[in-house]
Amino acid sequence: xxxxxxxxxxxxxxxxxxxxxxxxxxxxxxxxxxxxxxxxxxxxxxxxxxxxxxxxxxxxxxxxxxxxxxxxxxxxxxxxxxxxxxxxxxxxxxxxxxxxxxxxxxxxxxxxxxxxxxxxxxxxxxxxxxxxxxxxxxxxxxxxxxxxxxxxxxxxxxxxxxxxxxxxxxxxxxxxxxxxxxxxxxxxxxxxxxxxxxxxxxxxxxxxxxxxxxxxxxxxxxxxxxxxxxxxxxxxxxxxxxxxxxxxxxxxxxxxxxxxxxxxxxxxxxxxxxxxxxxxxxxxxxxxxxxxxxxxxxxxxxxxxxxxxxxxxxxxxxxxxxxxxxxxxxxxxxxxxxxxxxxxxxxxxxxxxxxxxxxxxxxxxxxxxxxxxxxxxxxxxxxxxxxxxxxxxxxxxxxxxxxxxxxxxxxxxxxxxxxxxxxxxxxxxxxxxxxxxxxxxxxxxxxxxxxxxxxxxxxxxxx
Amino acid sequence: xxxxxxxxxxxxxxxxxxxxxxxxxxxxxxxxxxxxxxxxxxxxxxxxxxxxxxxxxxxxxxxxxxxxxxxxxxxxxxxxxxxxxxxxxxxxxxxxxxxxxxxxxxxxxxxxxxxxxxxxxxxxxxxxxxxxxxxxxxxxxxxxxxxxxxxxxxxxxxxxxxxxxxxxxxxxxxxxxxxxxxxxxxxxxxxxxxxxxxxxxxxxxxxxxxxxxxxxxxxxxxxxxxxxxxxxxxxxxxxxxxxxxxxxxxxxxxxxxxxxxxxxxxxxxxxxxxxxxxxxxxxxxxxxxxxxxxxxxxxxxxxxxxxxxxxxxxxxxxxxxxxxxxxxxxxxxxxxxxxxxxxx
Numbered sequence: 001x002x003x004x005x006x007x008x009x010x011x012x013x014x015x016x017x018x019x020x021x022x023x024x025x026x027x028x029x030x031x032x033x034x035x036x037x038x039x040x041x042x043x044x045x046x047x048x049x050x051x052x053x054x055x056x057x058x059x060x061x062x063x064x065x066x067x068x069x070x071x072x073x074x075x076x077x078x079x080x081x082x083x084x085x086x087x088x089x090x091x092x093x094x095x096x097x098x099x100x101x102x103x104x105x106x107x108x109x110x111x112x113x114x115x116x117x118x119x120x121x122x123x124x125x126x127x128x129x130x131x132x133x134x135x136x137x138x139x140x141x142x143x144x145x146x147x148x149x150x151x152x153x154x155x156x157x158x159x160x161x162x163x164x165x166x167x168x169x170x171x172x173x174x175x176x177x178x179x180x181x182x183x184x185x186x187x188x189x190x191x192x193x194x195x196x197x198x199x200x201x202x203x204x205x206x207x208x209x210x211x212x213x214x215x216x217x218x219x220x221x222x223x224x225x226x227x228x229x230x231x232x233x234x235x236x237x238x239x240x241x242x243x244x245x246x247x248x249x250x251x252x253x254x255x256x257x258x259x260x261x262x263x264x265x266x267x268x269x270x271x272x273x274x275x276x277x278x279x280x281x282x283x284x285x286x287x288x289x290x291x292x293x294x295x296x297x298x299x300x301x302x303x304x305x306x307x308x309x310x311x312x313x314x315x316x317x318x319x320x321x322x323x324x325x326x327x328x329x330x331x332x333x334x335x336x337x338x339x340x341x342x343x344x345x346x347x348x349x350x351x352x353x354x355x356x357x358x359x360x361x362x363x364x365x366x367x368x369x370x371x372x373x374x375x376x377x378x379x380x381x382x383x384x385x386x387x388x389x390x391x392x393x394x395x396x397x398x399x400x401x402x403x404x405x406x407x408x409x410x411x412x413x414x415x416x417x418x419x420x421x422x423x424x425x426x427x428x429x430x431x432x433x434x435x436x437x438x439x440x441x442x443x444x445x446x447x448x449x450x451x452x453x454x455x456x457x458x459x460x461x462x463x
Numbered sequence: 464x465x466x467x468x469x470x471x472x473x474x475x476x477x478x479x480x481x482x483x484x485x486x487x488x489x490x491x492x493x494x495x496x497x498x499x500x501x502x503x504x505x506x507x508x509x510x511x512x513x514x515x516x517x518x519x520x521x522x523x524x525x526x527x528x529x530x531x532x533x534x535x536x537x538x539x540x541x542x543x544x545x546x547x548x549x550x551x552x553x554x555x556x557x558x559x560x561x562x563x564x565x566x567x568x569x570x571x572x573x574x575x576x577x578x579x580x581x582x583x584x585x586x587x588x589x590x591x592x593x594x595x596x597x598x599x600x601x602x603x604x605x606x607x608x609x610x611x612x613x614x615x616x617x618x619x620x621x622x623x624x625x626x627x628x629x630x631x632x633x634x635x636x637x638x639x640x641x642x643x644x645x646x647x648x649x650x651x652x653x654x655x656x657x658x659x660x661x662x663x664x665x666x667x668x669x670x671x672x673x674x675x676x677x678x679x680x681x682x683x684x685x686x687x688x689x690x691x692x693x694x695x696x697x698x699x700x701x702x703x704x705x706x707x708x709x710x711x712x713x714x715x716x717x718x719x720x721x722x723x724x725x726x727x728x729x730x731x732x733x734x735x736x737x738x739x740x741x742x743x744x745x746x747x748x749x750x751x752x753x754x755x756x757x758x759x760x761x762x763x764x765x766x767x768x769x770x771x772x773x774x775x776x777x778x779x780x781x782x783x784x785x786x787x788x789x790x791x792x793x794x795x796x797x798x799x800x801x802x803x804x805x806x807x
Contacts, residue, residue, distance in 0.1 A: 068564035071517065072557040078527050079549055082542025086611070089542075093535020094759040098767060101528035104521060105774040113518035113782055120514040124788055167535075169760045411543035413611045422550050429557065436561075440568055 011419035012084040012410045015426065017392070019076050021385055022430050026070035028384055031145055031190060032197025033063045034138040036224060041131050054451040055221050058444075059201065064119065065440050069433055071112070076426070084419070088399055088409035094169045095161050095176065096151050103147035111140025145193070146186050153182035155400050156391070157250035168403065181250055184243045191236040192387070196380040198229035199347055202354060204445045206373030209364040213447035219364060226358055229351035237344055241298055247394075248299045248307070251401060253317070254394035255299050256310045257330045258337035260285070263309035270294035273338075278331035321402070328396040336390040343383035350376045466764040470533040471741070471754045473771060475734035477529055479727040481522035482593075482635075484782075486726050487719075488512040488519055490639015492559065492586030493632070495579050498643070498658050504651045505579060507794025509566065511646040514789045516563065518782055520556075532767055536610055536757035537741045544604060544612025545596055548619055552592045559585030587632055594631030598624040601677065601736050603684045603745025610752055623676055630673035634703070634729065637666035638722045641706065644715040648792040656713070663707035670725075671700045674732055681736035685743050692736040699728030 037060045044052035078100065081089050089097075114137040121130045154161075160175025161168045170176065205222040208214055248255045255261075259271060262283040269290035277285030296305040310327050317326040350372060357363040364370075399406040443449065491512050499505040531538040542549060558581040566578035602623050605614040640662055643655035674696040681687040702725035709718035737743070741757050744750035758764070 065564065065568075068561055072560040075524070075556050075560075076553055078524060078531075079542060079553060081531065082538045083546055083549060084543070086539035086543035089531065089539035090535045093531055093538060094763045097528065097532030097535060097538070097759070098763055101525065101532040101767060102770050102774075104525035104528040105770060105778065108524055109518065109521045109774075109778045109782075112521045113515075113778075113785055116514040116517055117785055117788065120510075120789065124791075164760070170763045170766065173762075173766045411539075411546075411611075412609075413613065414543055414546055418546050421547070425550060425554070429554065433557070433561065436565065440565070443568075 008414070008416050008419060009407050009410050011416060011423060012414075013406065015084060015419065015423045016080060017389075018423070018430070019073065019080060019426055020392075021388060022434075023070070023073040023077055024384055024388055025381055026066050026073065027145070028189070028193040028196040028380065029066045029200060030063070030070050031141055031193025032195065033059060033066070033200070034134075034141055034197075035194070036197045036201060036228065037063050038131070038134045038138050039224060040221070041134060045127055045131055051217050051220055054217060058449075058451050059204075059221070061444050062204075062441060064115075065437065065444060067115070069437050072433070073430070083422075084411055084414060085399075085409050086411040086413075088404065091167050091404055091409070092154075092400060094167060095158075096154060096168075098170060098173070099147040099151040099154075099176070103144055103151075107140050107143035107147060109140075111137050111144060114140060142190065145189055146182075149186045149189055150177055150179065150182045152391075153179050153185050156185075156247075156395060157181040158400055158403055163403070168400070181246055184239070184246045188236070188239055188243050191232055191239055192380070192384055194228055194232045195236060195347060196384070198225045198232065199350070199380050200377050201225040202229060202351070203374050203377035206370040207445065208447045210367065210370045210374065211447035214451065215364050217451065222354070222358065222363060226351060226355045229347070230355050233344065233348035233351050237348060240341070240344060244298050245301055251395065252308050253310070253313050253326060253328065254333065254390075256308060256313055257328045257333040257394060258390060259295055259299075259307070260330050260334045261295070261307055261309050262311055264306065264312050265309065266296070266306035267293045267304045268295035268299070268307045270298060271334075274334075278334065280327075324397065324405075326397060328394050333390060333394050336386040336393070339386040340383045340390060343379045343386070347376065347379050347383070350379070466761060466768060467754050467758045469768065470529075470758065470764055471734070471738060474526065474529055474533065475730055477522060477526035478597075478734075479730040481519070481526055482730055483723045483726045484519035484522060485516065486590075486635040487639045487642035488516040489586040489590050490635040490637065491643060492582045492639070493590075493636045494639060494643070494655075494658055495583045498640075498654050499651065500654070502575065504794055505575075506567075507647060507651055508643065509563070509582075510793045511643060513563065515782075515785060517560075518785065520560075529767070529771075533759055533764060534741060534752075534754070534757045535759060537752055540606065540610050540612060540742060540752060540757075541596075541600070544606075544614070545599070545619065547616045548592055548596060552589060552596075555585040555588035555592070558582075559589065586635075590631040590635045591628040594628035595619060595624045597733055598627030598677075600742050601685060601733060602680050603743035603748075603751075606742065606744035606747065606750040606752070608747075608750055610750065610757075623680055626669070626673050626676060630670045630729075633662065633666040634670050634722075634726060637662040637703075637706075638719075638726060641710060641715060641719045641722050644710075645719055646792055647794045649794065651794045652792070656710075656715075659710045659718075663710050667700075667703045667707050670703055670729070674699055674729065677732055677736055684745055685736060685740060686748070687736060692732055695728045695731035695735055699725045699732055702728060 037056055040052050040059065041056040043049070044056055114133045117125070117133040118130065118137055121133055125133065154176060157179060158168070159179045160170060160172035162171050163169070201221060202225040205218040205225060208218040244255065259268070260274065260277050261268065262277075269292045271285070272289045272291060274285035274288035276282050277288070293303045295307060297303050299305060299307045310330070314325070314327055318324065353369060354363060354373060357366050357369055395401055397405050397407065399409045491508055495505060495508060499508055527538075530541075562578040562582040562585065566575055566582070569575070596619070599619050602621065604612060604618060607613045637659065640655055640659035644652055644659055647655055678689060678692045678696050681692045682689060702721045706718045706721035706725060709715075709721065738754070740751045740753050742752040744752075
């Protein structure tokens with residue numbers, strides 16, 4: 001029975017991981033490309049330079065192709081809490097349901113309605129009003145991200161609640177909305193979105209330069225992308241680091257696991273790379289490269305700060321919550337943290353190098369860099385995926401930190417058969433969606449695709 | 464009225480908004496294989512709902528989120544209980560969402576046919592599943608003492624619930640056909656008019672039968688008296704009958720208003736029949752979920768009430784404005800050059 005139960009939870013977890021990671025491949029590009037397109041449309045309206053309009057249409061189409069899958073896969077997320085995690089849903093509904101409902105009513109409504117106005121309003125609204133519809137839609141996407149992260153952050157760091165009759169009840173909506181964890185996660189996510197938008201835009205520009213197509217036009221887009229990418233990738237490294245401090249106080253176990261720090265240290269070095277040292281029976285890595293004192297700084301803000309070790313935290317949580325293993329999968333957490341951080345540094349380097357080349361007027365001819373810029377499109381996807389694996393798997397065994405165990409939160413009446421069917425169903429459907437999306441994105445980003453005046457008169461979407 | 468009851472009403476309003484609005488774009492989707500004569504007219508039908516369908520669909524997202532927040536036990540039981548049905552529903556919802564965006568991305572006939580059918584099939588499937596699903600809330604499903612669904616997939620299908628599914632499909636097709644008569648012109652408009660007339664009698668007959676059966680189920684399975692559920696049911700029947708009459712006399716505007724009122728009244732009938740329960744348990748009636756035992760605490764409901772009081776009027780205002788912006792009829796004679804020039 002225990003074996004069967006764990007399979008059910010594992011299947012439900014696999015399913016949630018699959019569908020939410022997939023959903024989040026599309027969400028950040030929506031968050032980041034939206035404002036970039038809006039900026040270009042604003043520049044068009046200000047300067048009357050038709051090249052900005054052509055770029056608006058070009059990147060606007062990519063934005064919309066991406067947006068559609070974000071919407072479609074978002075529906076799954078809302079249903080999945082109830083379908084696979086009914087115990088969780090009943091336990092948290094009072095608190096967690098509120099930001100989800102507010103997201104729909106205050107943000108998603110705004111985003112969907114005004115995006116419809118933008119897509120079809122080219123010839124029906126005045127240029128100013130039409131531009132306003134896009135900015136409002138962008139505002140909707142940013143609000144949407146806020147409420148979703150308020151909900152998620154409550155799972156990481158529950159605030160403003162009390163437990164009554166075995167369920168969490170909201171006691172302060174302000175505590176919920178101003179949860180420090182949520183505000184940091186929100187900033188981190190919005191910056192990630194802007195990095196998605198600017199790095200992918202830069203990559204598309206590089207592709208056009210490689211083929212020597214419409215170089216003049218795409219140099220303008222590259223400038224916009226670089227102006228955003230350079231400061232934002234740098235800022236993200238700082239914000240990500242600060243976010244780490246918030247995690248240290250709310251989820252010490254997650255930080256200790258992300259460093260494979262088995263025993264309390266003071267000061268602590270940051271391990272850049274290590275072989276071994278990921279399990280209780282093998283605490284000391286056989287090889288590692290470590291920067292002295294850096295972990296102390298990253299986790300606490302002081303170069304001599306103390307970081308608690310996994311063994312000490314396990315002993316403490318065991319005293320607090322009873323028997324059980326409270327240590328997440330150290331190997332996965334350690335590497336997801338590094339993949340995210342290394343990808344973040346790489347993106348900053350790509351952006352900085354691109355900016356330098358642009359400044360020296362060599363960008364469109366530096367073929368070695370253009371290939372790097374094109375390949376760098378993969379980096380934000382890798383970083384975001386690793387980041388969510390770190391966030392969610394680092395919280396295990398808890399589904400709500402300190403309040404509810406994942407193993408006790410799934411729907412008791414949903415069998416392994418149903419879960420197996422639905423997992424296979426989602427994987428199949430998502431692979432098909434992904435392939436079509438990739439083909440469409442590639443075709444509409446392709447250097448051979450004209451951005452001529454002919455197209456200017458047509459709505460972004462014509463049925 | 465205490466907050467628990469207020470939220471029961473608000474959830475009904477959200478479902479009502481969803482079906483009144485998305486009901487007609489489901490209807491337009493269902494008619495895609497039948498009403499248009501060529502690709503250009505099919506394009507016009509897509510365009511008639513293109514700017515608004517996504518905003519309409521958010522009413523479902525909000526209804527789902529609000530149920531999660533205001534009635535967590537209802538949300539948990541319904542979504543885990545109707546598992547395979549909801550999986551199918553998600554399939555239809557997803558293919559329908561992408562069909563709008565993807566259909567026009569290629570000139571290939573086969574490609575366009577696939578997404579036309581995806582939209583038509585999705586629209587029909589969604590309507591069918593909601594009809595069956597919501598009817599099950601009232602008819603009753605096996606719930607155990609902890610409020611979990613104890614039945615299987617096939618428990619969801621009975622004569623009454625299947626009729627509910629068919630009624631939803633026919634009523635939305637009717638509603639959508641009337642919408643098309645308001646939003647299209649020329650030949651296409653005339654054929655939409657014919658479709659509305661052909662659908663009128665089956666929609667009224669099946670819809671009426673379903674409403675009567677609903678009141679009977681409320682009495683038999685949910686311990687209700689005939690009054691009050693019979694009131695919204697009678698309003699719904701009257702609205703659809705008069706909608707049919709006005710369809711035949713060619714007065715589309717008033718016919719559409721009446722089919723919207725009728726659709727909202729169907730939802731009102733279901734919720735009036737349910738109250739004070741949100742999910743009837745059958746055979747163990749005592750295990751039913753009620754507005755009291757499934758609801759969130761007072762504070763959450765109070766917060767949500769403030770949010771709803773601010774946001775709902777705003778949403779109605781800007782969605783109303785959207786319909787005003789896109790009030791012009793589409794299709795008919797010569798289309799503007801724009802629609803003929805492919806993007807790709």
